[in-house]
Amino acid sequence: MPMNRSYYFNYIENKLQVLSNSVATRGKLNVLDYNIYSETFFANLLNMIFNFNLENMNTFKQNIEGIDLIDNENKIIAQVSSTSTKQKIEKSLEKEIFNNYPGYRFYFISIAREAENLRKMKYKNPNNVLFNPKEDIIDVKSILDNVLNMHIDKQKAFFEFIKKELGEEPDIFKVDTNLATIINILASEKLSEIEEYSDNSFEINRKIEFNSLESVRETIDDYKIFYIKLDEKYTEFDKIGANKSFSVLQAIRKQYVLLQNKEEISEIIFFNIIDNVIDIILKSNNYVEIPYEELEMCVQILVVDAFIRCKIFKNPEGYNHVVTR
Template sequence: MITRGHLIGQIIDEFVAVGEQAKLRSSLTLNDLPVYCENFFRDVINITEGWNLVNLNEKRQNEPGLDLSDEAKKVAVQVTNTRTSEKINHTLQKITEDQAKKHKRFIVFVIGGRQKTYDAVNSELAEKYSFDIAEDIWDTHTIAKKAVSLPIERLQSLHELVRKEMARVKVELQIPNEDGEYATSGYTQWEPILKPKAGSGNHFNDWLIADRITPADPQHLQASLALFASQLAALPRITREFLVMLYERCDPDRNGRFRTCPALVLPKVQRTYLGDDLQGELDILVDAGLVALALPEDESDRDSPAEIGLIVPGKCPELKSDFHRYVVEKGLSFRTVVGGLDLSGF
């Protein structure tokens, strides 16, 4: 059972990490904050306080002095990476007459941690807006302290938010190197598209002839190999590996719902596959035309179980019916051919 202490500990650890990252940005005078970060801390504060802050910058670019507002609670928040007294003064100076009418409390939330003292804060401005230096300058430590006394439901909501979103917040706060490149790039979050190898079909036809089988039409065979290779390359790697396991565990001689291709009993796959998204993998493969599902049509058909058929695409019937047997008899590996996209042995 996950305890309150465990949840609070993880929340504090993440806040400490992002606070240090924010301090580093500030030391390099990188004080701008992405709207994503503003929205993250908006949601954090809403959970801890029970408020309904909205991001003013989503309605109006760079709302003067303020970022977040809950007019019903009459509270407004400036989210910043700068912790100086000058920043506090600047925020208070930018408050408009309209904002002052709508809000009774103004808070400055410093991501990187507040200073120990704020002696240089303009006392007249602070008094004008009832701004309490001790109570109205927040940071991640403030939120961590509030988390300790939250009801368990709200604590769990805060933990879930931090768990799901903090990685993105850290990415948004990353500092580019001297070449303007970031340690984490959206371009690197995608699997590379691999280039498959497709054979000419000559080896496959030679094997058919040696087995006293009429060879395949060379044009259809080569086109089918190229199509098969390209469709395999378009799959996510994990899905290709799932398909490999289907080939390795299939029954090529099964006389079930499929007559011309290897097949597996679907209930058996459901019991032996230990991943968490069997249906997702099958959906991708069905959409790619690389497997087909044969399900019982009615109650009278229940004696024959649902099956997964392994399909080789294209217009070459010889490749469709003998792909599996060729790989096995030639001593090739499905992990190389299907998983590694290497059909050069054909």
């Protein structure tokens, strides 16, 4: 299995399993707040996997028993439940509310337990709701089966969705340690010769505009504040004779040069540099695992810093030269 696919899947699996276990545990304690939040989360999740257009019914009507989600375009209604039993499903199917939605298919979403046994059962269906247990009962395992076989681009998009919804906030207090680790890894990369590049300074906003990087502006603004901290870290290494700053910046520069020859859209190049550098780190024998959110943040700091130091992307002409590494 390719490295990226394996990493994306493992991350998604871990986050969904943790959520499922948390819902189950809190349900036993009668703490049901996760159930409420899960309705919208699973609506968006299923929309991404199956191209549905599910919406939370509570947006339109409050507390409709038996129905949590609805997709009027594809004629789908769904219930999101942490109680996964035959009795629960049959109790839902007997609700008269289903008569208001003729021709709609019913999905049962089990968010706390595997539902393999439920798919093998037969159910009383007094309202003749469209419902095929083998296909219309969804659990975390069946979701992961779909994720595993996704095209890599779709899997990455799904990974980003899970990271935004269920990921941890990066630990800002670990920035120093993590940056040092990552600098060491990147500095050890073997680099082929690449062309010389300019050390001209620039105004960040004008360089963004010059390179058509408007969609990247927010990322640059978020991480440019770490310029001084990273400069201090580079200085620490360079004082002891380890020219880490040059090696790290060259490693990032190399990715830029390679991508520039394959891709014309600047925004794609920028984010692919980040992805490629993360991949280098993950494949390193020296990598000591840290939360992905912290790894990604550190790499974004390094790439934004390289952008500021004129190591990647073109520099507008007519700017005064300043001392950079």
